[in-house]
Amino acid sequence: MTLVPPPFMWGCTSCLLLYAGVLREARVGDGAVRAQLALAAHLVEDHPDDVPPPHAEGCRICPGYASNPDPARVARLWAEHRVREYFLPERAARRW
Ligand SMILES: [Zn+2]
Ligand SMILES: [Zn+2]
Numbered sequence: 394m395t396l397v398p399p400p401f402m403w404g405c406t407s408c409l410l411l412y413a414g415v416l417r418e419a420r421v422g423d424g425a426v427r428a429q430l431a432l433a434a435h436l437v438e439d440h441p442d443d444v445p446p447p448h449a450e451g452c453r454i455c456p457g458y459a460s461n462p463d464p465a466r467v468a469r470l471w472a473e474h475r476v477r478e479y480f481l482p483e484r485a486a487r488r489w
Pocket of ligand 1: 406435440
């Protein structure tokens, strides 16, 4: 997994604008988390077919969502967790 966003993001103006915000905030801003949440929310809402499957191993976040007694309630948060690998290094993407 590289830092470069996947091809489908390059074809979406919203993805590019939000990704630019993530990069900018990572360097100079204090809104890094907010920028990441905004991009993750956009990916889940507008690119549902591109949300990755649950991480099989090496992730301490996915098992918690997988065993949640109320799947519908956590579906959105879980999807936002999985799309972070499109714009964050794997270690950072799987931390939350
Ligand atoms: Zn997009
Ligand atoms: Zn995961």
